[in-house]
Amino acid sequence: MDNLLRIETNNGINSLNFFGELTLYTITQYDKTLTTHSFEQENKKFVFDLNGLSFLDTAGALFLEEKITHYKSLGFMCTIDTDKEQFLQTLALVQKWSNREESFPKPVQPSFLERVGELFVSYYVGFMGFMSFFGQLVFTKMHYLKSLKNIRYKEIAFEINEGSIKALGIISLTSFLIGLVVAYQSAYQLKIYGANIFIVDMLGLSILRELAPLMTAIVIAGRSGSAFTAQIxxxxxxxxxxxxxxxxxxxxxxxxxxxIIALMLMMPILIFIADIMGLLGGMIIASIDLNITIDLFLDRFREVIAAKHFFIGLVKGPFFAFLIASIAIYRGLQVKDDTQSIGFNTTKSVVESIFAVIVCDAVFSIIFTNLGI
Amino acid sequence: MKKVIEVDEIRTVFGTKVVHDGVSLSISEGEIYGLLGPSGCGKTTLMREMVMLQEFQSGSIKVLGKKVNTISHAEAQKLRKEWGVLFQAGALFSSLSIYENIALPLIEYTDLSEKMIEEIVRFKIDLVGLKSSDAYLYPSQISGGMKKKAGLARALAMDPKLLFLDEPTSGLDPISAREFDKLILNLRSMLGLTIVMVSHDLQSIYDTLDKVAIIDNKKIAYEGTLAEVTSVKSEFIENFFGEEQV
Known part of the structure; x- marks a missing residue:
């Protein structure tokens, strides 16, 4: 890049002749020439000759300024030679505002202990926040139940449609496929033992008690819960x-x-639909793969599957719904004044509500087993 | 004159940051009162404290004779029907049309007939200078200036005695901003409102305000009329009102 910066030494003076445009984009080229050139120690004077320069921006001026300070600190004399008023103004501007002593104050890095403490406090505050949300919820509910006039039927109807009715398609499809897959996988095992007919017991129990409520809750958490968080x-x-x-x-x-009310009302209905669709999927596989006709399947179903299994599945619905809706709304209310926190809280909302649903399901499982139902 | 708002020795702290340290001011009936100060001095925070959106650590605020820090739920609900608030970006309910936004408080709080409500909404829409053809548009379909006008119409829906405006002219072009100023002055003379506003717009400050409070460095640097504002020594006042004096 000799054509941009020519360095000549005569009579003990290093003259740096700048050409072209010294801007943001070309600084590195000038810098390379300058740093690779070795100056002799006895030549104590530098002249920055800017007369050949056609343009100088503030970054270029900062660069010159920095070089001058650098050489001065090494004991060289520096002068700038230019007759362009514009360049002098830019250089003066840079000199006025550049403050070398003070760099940006670095934010203080907290120590490990501080960070751990902060993390625990934030969990604690988060937990207390949820508790206070919960308290407010119960308080409002009490207030609410004082008079039927307070109930917002229109909003509830709207939310039933938005959060539940519109989810029917996806819930039906997922549970149908789950029924299909479970039946298909177990059909292979059952055939080995010639225990084809037990597919009915298996599907009936697992779908009615566990799979349909869980799948419905997970789909609703992902679909409607996230929507609640984002909306609010x-x-x-x-x-x-x-x-x-x-x-x-x-x-x-x-x-x-x-x-919350809309989802609690609708969840059992959604689970009911999921039951039907899951069993339908299972029935199809049973008749294709295991030669169990629909009639036979239904006969056996009536015989071995007690109604309580169906009701246990339904009973879980409102509990799951309450967890999903309250976590989603709590997360929505936690959103701070920036767009990033919508994404953050929506993710949290889905993860936390699915986790809560699974924990709740486990608790139900223990309770029902101990009660012998 | 009757005091509408009395703020007494307010102290507000966010984490470790002290925002207000002993702020006191009083606003009389029929005044257009401005809260001014440099960015981040807590003007909007003070206004949020007046409308019970923000808690403060000590001191008291009396709005229309009621202490907001010790108010009961029922009294607070009553108070909320007596004021109107215009937020910086309008804060219209995005799921409702302009008409529904303005009609909402009337539907919720009164037993007026549908026809009467329509009449009132039409009047408020005209009052703030919106066209009746805009009534069924949704907030996402209208411009920033229209949002502010619609927000003002909603704030005026219940015929409040007290109106809070948060930077009413920010983000408006100069012509709309002056129109908005005129609108505010007209409203005051027509409806006898008391108006509290936070503003940065110098023109609007000179055109509309009767009295100002300047919050600087956690305290009230000045409270009084605009004419005497430069008598007080404060960096903010010199910077902000300085050029006018030259």
């Missing part, structure tokens, strides 16, 4: 929640309760 989070960012509060519309009554 966005309303928080656009200050709609604040606006509601200043108008005296309690968001718990207008937004929270309708969603």
């Amino acid at each position: 989070g966005a309303m928080k960012i656009t200050q709609e929640l604040d606006a509601m509060r200043t108008m005296g519309f309690d968001p718990y009554i207008f937004l929270v309760m309708p969603r």
